[in-house]
Amino acid sequence: MWQTLRQPRWVARVVWVIGVVSLVSALLPSMRERLVLVDDVVPAVFPAAATTGAAAIGTLLILLAGALRRGKYRAWLVALVASLLAVVAHVVKGLDVEEATLCLLLAGYLVAVRGEFTARPDPRSGRRLARVLLVGPVLATVLGFLWLTVDTDGHQAGSTWLDRLAHAALGLVGIPGPMDFTSQEYAGHAAVGLVVLGASVLIVALLVALEPAGGPHPADxxxxxxxxxxxxxxxxxxxxxxxxxxxxxxxxxxxxxxxxxxxxxxxxxxxxxxxxxxxxxxxxxxxxxxxxxxxxxxxxxxxxxxxxxxxxxxxxxxLDVLELGDEAIVDATTFTLEGRSMRGVRQAVSRCTRGGISVSAHRVADLSPEEVADIRHRADAWRDGEVERGFSMALGRFGEERDPATVVVLARDASGELVGLLHFVPWGRDGVSLDLMRRDRASENGVIEAMVAGLMAAAPTLGVRRVSLNFAVFRSVFARGERLGAGPVLRLWRSVLLAASKFWQIESLYRANAKYHPDWEPRYLCFRxxxxxxxxxxxxxxxxxxxxxxxxxxxxxxx
Structure with a gap:
């Protein structure tokens, strides 16, 4: 049992629950009898500031749960300090012994599981954290000063701008400043507002400290x-x-x-x-x-x-493994448009030929800079949306000198205008893998099929023997789910994917690849x-x- 409770994910759950308890306790009114006892011991402004502090600490503990699940040492340290501060806050805000005891037990629990939290801070997070810690308190002090200057209700006459500035700075951490107020109610109002500002700086600093920074660095x-x-x-x-x-x-x-x-x-x-x-x-x-x-x-x-x-x-x-889908691999040495099974592709190619569309394939290194610039411009113009998609099967650039072996297939209409393009990256010495597929939406239907066929025709000249086309997610579900005798679970899963295809083109990608009768190579998702x-x-x-x-x-x- 203890070995289970030592695991970071269980520690995160416990911290999250106690964070919720602390936050709810701060939002609910304290018991009047206990509050009277506290007021007899500490100044009246302290319970109000402690209530705000308990709410801030509860929020911090909730936010820390995610980083604790990742085993972050910095999150563990902040959670330990926050739990100890919460003990004091719960006692001062209304003698809430139950919540204070929970937080004290949490502190002991965190000390006992210290060895499970060894993950280092994410790269580069220290610099951004330093900026927040330097700029945040200054900005919060200025805002507090402006607030005290504009909202003068309840202020005793005679306070200077220096008094207001000192009161704002000290109030961020719950310490009463040099300003005097006409009543404890106004003093408590100012104290709570300033502590909220200070807690906001702390929360922002925590989020920055725990935020992943995007990895060590891109490859140099x-x-x-x-x-x-x-x-x-x-x-x-x-x-x-x-x-x-x-x-x-x-x-x-x-x-x-x-x-x-x-x-x-x-x-x-x-x-x-x-x-x-x-x-x-x-x-x-x-x-x-x-x-x-x-x-x-x-x-x-x-x-x-x-x-x-x-x-x-x-x-x-x-790592565990889950089949994600299949990659379509076409053998360029055996590809043909002949036969009944290729009738659809053959008709699309013939239609484009009759429409005056011509197809050519080139190594990008063989194109002039002007041609590359024009192709890049057209590719951007034909992109579906402003965002360039792709990570696992997209290069994210086109026509640069460092990629001389990439292949581009161009489709032009009868007037010589570019109406479509395919871009392929090298796959060893005799293969290419699809990167970009773009076309003018007003072009003849079948331009993509014509460009694929054109690449296959030019493959011997380019030294290409194998071509990797698009990846079809859950391809086997569509292929097996439409067969006679498919089971109810498979048919249900296929129905779900068909519904999702209305948004993400899952089935259409499978159909677009299947027409070329490729070999299907499975691709997998690996996870912990x-x-x-x-x-x-x-x-x-x-x-x-x-x-x-x-x-x-x-x-x-x-x-």
Whole structure:
């Protein structure tokens, strides 16, 4: 039983419950008989300030629960101090012995489980915390000074601006200042208001101190060079390998330097994508380094879109695995438009040909800067919404000199105007993996099929033998759920996904890929425990830009 109670998630639950108790106790009136006893011992302003303090501490404990669940040492330390302060606050605000005893027991409990909280502060959070601690009290003092200057009800005559400034500064921590008031009611009103300002600074500082900072750093030029050297040798192992060079990913190398793993920290989730890069024999060392870092900072590790070999490696390192969907792989050497099964694609290509649409495929390095700039402009104009989506299967850039081997497929109408494009990143020496798929909405229906067929026709010239197309989430559910004899659970799950497809195009992506009769390669989600899945799911949606913070909140957070 004690081993269970020592676990950070149980400590977080206990702290959350006692935080709620403290907050509710502060909001409810104290027993009159006890309050009279307190008033005989301490000045009348103290109970009011202590009540505000108890409410602030209760709020702090509630907010700390999430960080405590991650094993954060800083959260443990703040919770311990807050619980001890809560003991004093509950006694002073109305001799609330029951709540004070609970908080005292909580302090003892936290001391007993100290060894479970070793996670370090997130990188770079110290600098922002220092700014809050320096600027916050100054700003709160100024606001308190302005309030005391404007609202003069109940003030004794003769107070100077220096008195008001000192009273505001001392009042932030609940200490009576030099100002005199006409009654205890007015003095208590001022004390409560100033303590609320001080508590606000404390809460903001706590949130900043516990906020993840987005990982150690994006990969620097030296790390990028090492990563690309690994891709040159081992890039054919995983069709998603080249996406590891995204600018928003951090990288960790194995001790031997033979393998690496790229990831991004979103909230409290360290989210990797695809397989590790490099020698498969060195994958376990890279995975262990990543898991050790996640544990050190209290991050939740997860992997989005691992292949079957990668998923096995992550599973051997202690992660659970869930099949997420399938990746469509087309063999360019055997692809043909002939046959009854390809009738739909063949008709789409013929329709585009009759409409005067021509298709060409190029290495981006072979295009002029003017052509690259025009393609980039058109791609941005055709994007669905302002946000560039993608993380696990999107590069996030186009036409840069560092990506000379990428392939672009262009569709032009009879007048030579660009009406569609596909962009592929390298997959080893003989493959490409789809990055961008854009077209003019006013273009002929079937442009995408024409561009895919055009790429297959140009594959021998480009040295391409295999092509990775879009990823189909829960593809097997659609494929098996529509068959005769499918069970009730499978049919129900398919119905749910069909309903979700109205918003996220889950089924349409599957259908769009299936028409080319690809080989389906499963992709997996790897995670530590099922209780992490909601958090991991939100992080994945944020990474892929399906959940986006409002612009005003991003500016407030300094992004």
């Amino acid at each position: 030029p030296e790390e990028c060079a090492r990563l690309r050297a690994m891709l040159d040798r081992w890039g054919g192992e995983d069709s998603l390998g080249y996406f590891a060079t995204r600018d928003d990913r951090c990288v960790l190398f194995s001790a031997s330097g033979k393998a690496a793993l790229t990831y991004r920290v979103i909230g409290a989730v360290s989210l990797a994508a695809g397989d590790p890069i490099g020698d498969p024999e060195a994958w376990p060392a890279a995975i262990e380094a990543w898991l050790a870092e996640a544990k050190a900072y209290g991050w939740t590790p997860a992997v989005l879109g691992a292949s079957e070999p990668g998923a096995r490696a992550f599973h051997r390192s202690g 425990s099922s209780s992490d899945l909601p958090r991991v799911g939100v992080a994945a949606l944020r990474a892929e830009a399906f959940l986006v913070e409002p612009a005003w909140l991003q500016r407030l957070r300094g992004h």
